[in-house]
Amino acid sequence: MATKIAINGAAGRMGRCLIQAVDQTDGLELSAAIDRADSSLLGADAGELAGVGKLGVAITADVAQATKDSDIIIDFTLPEVTMALLPHCVANHCRPVIGTTGFDDAQKQTIDEAAKQVAVILAPNMSVGVNLSLKLLDIAARVLGDDVDIEIVEAHHRHKVDAPSGTALRMGEVVADALGRDLKQCAVYGREGRTGERDRDTIGFATLRAGDIVGDHTVMFAAEGERVEITHKASSRMTFAFGAMRASAWLMQHKNGLFDMQDVLGL
Numbered sequence: 001m002a003t004k005i006a007i008n009g010a011a012g013r014m015g016r017c018l019i020q021a022v023d024q025t026d027g028l029e030l031s032a033a034i035d036r037a038d039s040s041l042l043g044a045d046a047g048e049l050a051g052v053g054k055l056g057v058a059i060t061a062d063v064a065q066a067t068k069d070s071d072i073i074i075d076f077t078l079p080e081v082t083m084a085l086l087p088h089c090v091a092n093h094c095r096p097v098i099g100t101t102g103f104d105d106a107q108k109q110t111i112d113e114a115a116k117q118v119a120v121i122l123a124p125n126m127s128v129g130v131n132l133s134l135k136l137l138d139i140a141a142r143v144l145g146d147d148v149d150i151e152i153v154e155a156h157h158r159h160k161v162d163a164p165s166g167t168a169l170r171m172g173e174v175v176a177d178a179l180g181r182d183l184k185q186c187a188v189y190g191r192e193g194r195t196g197e198r199d200r201d202t203i204g205f206a207t208l209r210a211g212d213i214v215g216d217h218t219v220m221f222a223a224e225g226e227r228v229e230i231t232h233k234a235s236s237r238m239t240f241a242f243g244a245m246r247a248s249a250w251l252m253q254h255k256n257g258l259f260d261m262q263d264v265l266g267l
């Protein structure tokens with residue numbers, strides 16, 4: 001029997017890609033497509049919206065019913081929308097696959113609590129390439145140690161509302177953990193004016209927002225005489241959407257617990 005997939009934020013940039021990906025993935029079936037209660041697209045056919053032809057699933061705002069009707073709900077929305085979704089996931093045992101970024105510490109805690117009752121995947125980037133890059137970053141940080149300056153540069157489209165990207169922050173966490181540092185203490189978010197010399201123990205972040213860039217990330221390890229750069233460039237949102245399909249199929253093995261894409265990919 002096919003796994004029933006609901007999509008939260010179905011009319012968004014990622015939502016439409018996710019509908020396409022469900023349609024193209026064996027063993028998965030679209031069971032619900034949710035968007036905001038005041039959306040002009042309520043009632044429209046999700047497949048037609050995503051350009052894959054009629055699927056017989058209308059865009060709805062009824063998240064309670066959607067979670068009752070689905071095994072998994074894939075959420076690429078906004079932090080406050082994810083928070084409103086979680087009680088329905090717990091009540092209806094509908095496993096959330098969360099791609100949304102920009103959660104604060106209290107919101108992350110709420111996700112942890114929900115994961116005690118229902119299996120959850122939380123990943124700021126669902127592409128295989130970024131998750132491989134996270135593994136490479138751990139190795140690079142351990143080898144290069146405290147003898148390099150570490151800077152993280154990310155670029156995204158002009159519509160993105162959070163900064164730095166969730167991926168850049170995760171990259172920072174991976175590097176900081178490998179070096180025994182606390183990212184909260186050592187992160188520097190942009191520089192301006194008379195900043196003084198760089199402190200080697202810091203991890204710097206720079207954010208670019210322009211045009212239609214899907215998502216570029218570079219982590220630079222710069223020493224005297226050489227530097228290593230690990231770069232990932234996404235050129236299609238379908239890479240994230242197919243990652244979410246893989247995560248959804250994988251999550252069906254679990255009843256509860258908090259997982260990420262490293263778990264899904266066995267990295």
Ligand SMILES: NC(=O)C1=CN([C@@H]2O[C@H](COP(=O)(O)OP(=O)(O)OC[C@H]3O[C@@H](n4cnc5c(N)ncnc54)[C@H](OP(=O)(O)O)[C@@H]3O)[C@@H](O)[C@H]2O)C=CC1
Pocket residue numbers: 008009010011012013014015034035036037039076077078081098099100101102123124125126127166240
């Ligand atoms: N983990 C990963 O691999 C990736 C994560 N992301 C993250 O996914 C999130 C979404 O990105 P993107 O698709 O570009 O953003 P969009 O703004 O295009 O999509 C979000 C969608 O959610 C809708 N929405 C707003 N409120 C609600 C609500 N209450 N219930 C249901 N839907 C609602 C929005 O509607 P409206 O526009 O009308 O407000 C919109 O259609 C971001 O946090 C982004 O960082 C993005 C790509 C990859």
Ligand SMILES: O=C(O)C1=N[C@H](C(=O)O)C[C@H](O)C1
Pocket residue numbers: 101124125156160164165166167168214215216
């Ligand atoms: O908003 C986006 O578009 C993206 N967001 C994610 C993030 O914040 O890391 C992942 C990807 O880079 C695209």
